[in-house]
Amino acid sequence: MSTALLALAALVLDAAFGEPRWLWSRLPHPAVLMGRLVGLLDHRLNDGPGKRARGVLAALILVGVGLAVGVALARLGPVVEIGVAAILLAQRSLVEHVAAVNDGLRRSLDAGRQAVAMIVSRDTAAMNETQVARAAIESASENLSDGVIAPLFWFLVAGLPGMITYKLINTADSMIGYRTPRYEDFGWAAARLDDLLNLIPARLTALLIALPTGRIDLHGIKADAALHRSPNAGWPEAAMSRALGVALAGPRSYDGAMRDFPWVNPAGRRDLAAVDIDTSIGMLWKAWGLAAGLVALVAIASLV
Secondary structure (H helix, E strand, C coil): HHHHHHHHHHHHHHHHHHCCCHHHHHCCHHHHHHHHHHCCCHHHCCCCCCHHHHHHHHHHHHHHHHHHHHHHHHCCCCCHHHHHHHHHHHCCCHHHHHHHHHHHHHCCCCHHHHHHHHCCCCCCCCCCCCHHHHHHHHHHHHHHHHHHHHHHHHHHHHHHHHHHHHHHHHHHHHHHHCCCCCCCCCHHHHHHHHHHHCHHHHHHHHHHHHHHHCCCHHHHHHHHHHHCCCCCCHHHHHHHHHHCECCCCCCCCCCCCECCEEEECCCCCCCCHHHHHHHHHHHHHHHHHHHHHHHHHHHHHHHH
């Protein structure tokens, strides 16, 4: 069975069933296990002199573990490969988390704040409706890249070893890839490797978001993406902002301090509501459908 056919099956399986609570209430989710491994490396290596070198060692260990586990699981056959790949894709769970913000916001502002706090790291207690909706849409666009398109891309490139390695490095970046006194040196390697692994997928995600709209402003997307603090996250965010005709990013609060980030698509509408979250969910599915269609074409070509 071709890698593309395996990937297509995993995409459909994830979209249909998502994260079965009955299973993950009894077993640790692979994302939890990955987090534990990163936490162990942080505890054991992030101390003493030479933190950058120790961080490079941690990143190499993660790559080695990802490749070894991926090879071992792939040898168990296509059913295991499809199942593991489906678990590591996050389309259905992403949509469910974003939809929860939409549902909460329709009930009350406080419910919307509580729901969006589950998917963003910024301060949410004083958010208004526009800020809640904007945060949910930004999270939707960025996580479409990190949680769906990037792992799919690396599965197509290098099978389960590539996919698992990507997820481990992405998990490390989310845990230790911060410019803080504790992690600026130790997390440097994981953060830079994550940037490299997301370089192509982030731009593919932007294209997948833009194509269904028929309005592909690549120049504007590229210009706004360059303003983002991340070399990759700005691409899907800029594409989503144009797909919805809204302004994203801008000032927001972290740990009680306002940070003046530039606007993405500053000419877009700045008053957002729950209906805009609805539209962004539709864009997530359109991008997923386009990606699945392209994978299907590759799978068909491999059978000819």
